[in-house]
Amino acid sequence: MAGDVLVEVRDLDMAFKIKGQRGQPAMLHVLHKLNFDIGRGETLGLVGESGSGKSTAGRILVGLFEPTGGSVKLFGRSITGPDRRTNLADVRSRLQFVFQDPHAALNPRLRVGDSIAEPIDIAGTMSRRDRGERVKELLEMVGLPRDSAERFPHEFSGGQRQRIVIARALALAPGFIVCDEPVSALDVSMQAQIINLLMDLQTRFGLSYLFIAHDLAVVRAVTHRVAVMYAGALVEVAPKNALYDKPQHPYTQALLDAVPRPNPARARPPVIGGEVPSLLTPPPGCRFHTRCPHAMPRCRVDVPVLRETEPGRQTACHLYDTDTSSRAQRGIS
Amino acid sequence: MTELALESGPATASPVLAPRRRFMALRRLVAHRSFQIGLCLVMVLAVAAIFAPVITGIDPSAMKVRLRFKPPSEAFLFGTDSFGRDVLTRVLYGARVSLWIGLVVAVLSGLCGALIGVLAAQFRSFDALLMRLMDALMSFPAILLALGITAALGPRMESVIIALTVAYVPAGARIVRASALVVRELDYVQAARIAGASDLRIMLRHILPNSVSPLLVHMTFVFAYSILAEAALSFLGVGVQPPTPSWGNIIAEGRDYATEAWWVMLFPGLGISLAALGLNLLGDGLRDVLDPRLKAG
């Protein structure tokens, strides 16, 4: 999976101005020093619960928001900094997005064919006839009948609409697609169809995905590497089997424990208490320390940094600090 | 677990789509009781207005002084007025004026309102300015505003149209702005932005078509209000000037002899009521059909 790096994120910060308590303006820090890469043909899973910031991160990577700090490079071009507009215009055709809600992702007044062809129309690169042919080709690619182009979105079911959304995403043959909870709004029997479709398309076209989801089982099936987020920060990044079989960060462990399995006989691990902290007034030090079963005094003070714990794995947790003083604190030689 | 014989294939779902059911919304609309009644009323009035010259064959300004104040009879279905003019013919010609004014005001104020509403929703800097302007206009009662404008421009049909349009644009703009603000956050608009669509394209192709449903309903009510407002303005003498008949000025002329020739005021009044009622029912039907569908998605 080495190949070239399509997406390079360094120290990404994102804050929104909002009205805080008593109407005073406040900064809501939604993302805090994110660092990750995505290579060609790779799927990086981004998991987290509400307040993790994963959706915002996805939207930044397609140019919908401008980060307030850090750098983002797509296909080698920086979209932070002075050349943002020109660079974004250049790489736009290689980026795309698949939305969560198939009922909101398509303009109800446009025929399906026009929705799918919109990226083509905006880029203005094809003749009318080629465009029509391409739309039919895309419909076929996603498993819909070629003559669907004349119909309107309300004539399709949720799963079919999601296929249309994927067809639109493929219109300009992008290299990188952000999928934001692409199957969460679908029925279980439909989810598998769409997941298979996404994986087939990846094999066929060498696509890279940022797969944002909260369903950990789906993420395991689809991704190569997984990044776990909590309250706006990355807490762990690892190849998927390593993450699922030997999680390092206590939050990852808690998350995996909490997922209900279709196995009635399974012994249920202890349930973690507490809730995601407010992003307006986050706890000092490690944001997870208020719920962490392994919290140490240090966790209340120092913010952990994402560090490589094994080749190819990074974790942001004081438990894995190779700093000798912290080891002494834990009584380990 | 038993074996699952079927391989799931190349990700193809059953590619059989349900047979097309075209024009569902239109069918629902036509079946709606209020809409049917409203449409009938409006159609009757519209036809009467369009075919006014041929229905009676009488000249609305023809004065037959010997036939003054004749009550409704076989010869003159609505009676005659103080100048011996046939009230039926005048009411029919008056319908032309009143309905035309109502239609033009509804359409113009709708167009302007839609434009302003979409611009305000898209460009937040304009928003503050435009909305304060709309608020200022809305703070005047429509009639007073219209009075002022017609006084300034001189009493004519065109002045009435301009005045009423100005009076009703703010409400339309508010309605469209509210819808547009919601639509602009929807995923399909984000999708267009991701693909690099210009603001103009987003406004015309995505936001405008999906924000106008509530406006359409509103426009039928504006039509009705305009007819009423025009009647009031003409009644007050600042609207359409005699001898051109409009429902308002016929009532005005009939006011002086209300007790002797009640029919002069009654029939144009009926016309106004029926038009307003018909349009309101039409609007109710439209609203019922459009609203729940928007939510059902």
Add this chain to the structure above:
Amino acid sequence: MTAAPLVSIEDLTVQFRTDRGWTTAVEGVSFDVAEGDCVGVVGESGSGKSVTALSMLRLHARGTSRFARGAVRYAGQDLLRAPERNLRKIRGRDIAMVFQDPMSSLNPVLSICDQISETLRLHQGMSRPAARQRAIELLDLVRISDAARRVDEYPHRLSGGMRQRVMIAIAIACRPRLLIADEPTTALDVTIQAQILELLRDLRAELGMAVMLISHDLGVIAEFAKRVIVMYAGRIVEDAPVDVLFNAPRHPYTEGLMASMPALEGGTERLYAIPGRIPDPDEPIAGCRFGPRCAHIKPICQAAVPELLAIGATHRVRCTPRTRSLGVS
């Protein structure tokens, strides 16, 4: 040997009015809920699981829905035909319900105390101070910390998980004999979901009430229910104890569902996907409604609608080829 069930649903058939006439949302649903039972109802959209739950308390709108057949028997009454005032005494007191979306289930202009007190004062005639005291106790019971202070807050100040706990507090306020929870955790984060499910389990044990949990998530059902009812396109297709259902399901739809779920333990290279899509309620399908998507369809499946038959003391399946092969018909 078996005591009379708490609630008995017989041949429940619910129809809704659309512009195309009456469509059937739920057809021939029959099952019992015993005292202290823990039943899970699983199905996807269009399965009729929510409609069934709402029918048990006759919560559907009068004009646009009707009960074409069937009965819901509780305490000697048929809830579908009983007078409204009888139903009012049962709702919230004997049978309570918790809904999916905590954001819209609470009244934003009333404090938590007011909303919990409403039930108490209505059904138990409590005075305001007594109701307030009881409300605080209930908030403690549902594990909301700092209950005495929280009780006066308004819904918008609470997170999703906390709102759902408040909903549960309102539901158990009068110690109902049956709690129906319709997708209570679907809108919540997975760690909060685990907390709420644990809470429901503990409350069930403490209060001795029966719980009927409705979900589309097989994992949730597996970890919570003792008995599972699987619904598809308005009908019950399988009804079995939870370990039997997950280890040896008999209906092709149940099998398909389980196979299409990716395993958290990994090893899924490619997912099995049930082909086709869920039928519209008014789509005409001859015989078994799952037929068009079934890998094992036979001519008999289209000839007649399969019956829900018992293939064991506690296991029912609606599949003609399967029941026949097990010697039942």
